[in-house]
Amino acid sequence: MTVLERLRAARVIPVVRTPTAELAATAVAWLREAGLTVFEITLTIPGAVELIRALAADPALLVGAGTVPDAAAATACLAAGARFVVSPWVDPALAAPCRAAEAAFLPGALTPTEVRAALAAGADAVKVFPAASVGGPSHIAALRSVFPGVAFCPTGGVGPVDVPAYLAAGAAFVGMGGALVDAKRIAAGDKGAILAAARAVTG
Numbered sequence: 001m002t003v004l005e006r007l008r009a010a011r012v013i014p015v016v017r018t019p020t021a022e023l024a025a026t027a028v029a030w031l032r033e034a035g036l037t038v039f040e041i042t043l044t045i046p047g048a049v050e051l052i053r054a055l056a057a058d059p060a061l062l063v064g065a066g067t068v069p070d071a072a073a074a075t076a077c078l079a080a081g082a083r084f085v086v087s088p089w090v091d092p093a094l095a096a097p098c099r100a101a102e103a104a105f106l107p108g109a110l111t112p113t114e115v116r117a118a119l120a121a122g123a124d125a126v127k128v129f130p131a132a133s134v135g136g137p138s139h140i141a142a143l144r145s146v147f148p149g150v151a152f153c154p155t156g157g158v159g160p161v162d163v164p165a166y167l168a169a170g171a172a173f174v175g176m177g178g179a180l181v182d183a184k185r186i187a188a189g190d191k192g193a194i195l196a197a198a199r200a201v202t203g
Helices: 003-010 021-033 048-056 071-079 092-100 112-120 137-146 160-168 183-187 191-202
Strands: 012-016 038-042 062-066 084-086 104-106 126-128 152-154 174-176
Touching (some): 003 012, 003 062, 003 104, 012 021, 012 062, 012 191, 021 038, 021 048, 021 191, 038 048, 048 062, 062 071, 071 084, 071 092, 092 104, 112 137, 126 137, 137 152, 137 160, 160 174, 160 191, 183 191
Parallel strands (some): 012 038, 012 174, 038 062, 062 084, 084 104, 126 152
């Protein structure tokens, strides 16, 4: 399977954003127990590149980098084993390192103009961020009406109960952060709550 095919098959991509790499590693370990194997590790985590390297060494996982600010950061993540690169905005400079590494490029967009710019920049899929605050599934359906062939990944405010509606609206897959990777619950050792959230999207 290609990277994009694996993202589609996963349907839900945990967006791991925690105050420390240790909490992020714990989140990944717990979510794996619920059957999740695709993870976006955001560069807001201290030591994120090293964490990507450690996780990517496991062939059972598909690991990507999120909140990637520039081409230099993308190159570092790809060298560490990231198989997809996600940015909250459109930066065409991120496309070349992704192509060189045969990784997927997912720039962020919100409006039709921004989606068109993302496609022109070489996007393999388009992250729609922030999705919930601009209409949720209805916004995705509206974008799909004019971009029927584009793989959209709505992210931002997506909860487990929202997943079916987003997929029905035409999303290829969704990114889920705080609703799935709750840093406070992880820090408190509340594994049960994390597993329950994960099973709500995998069951």
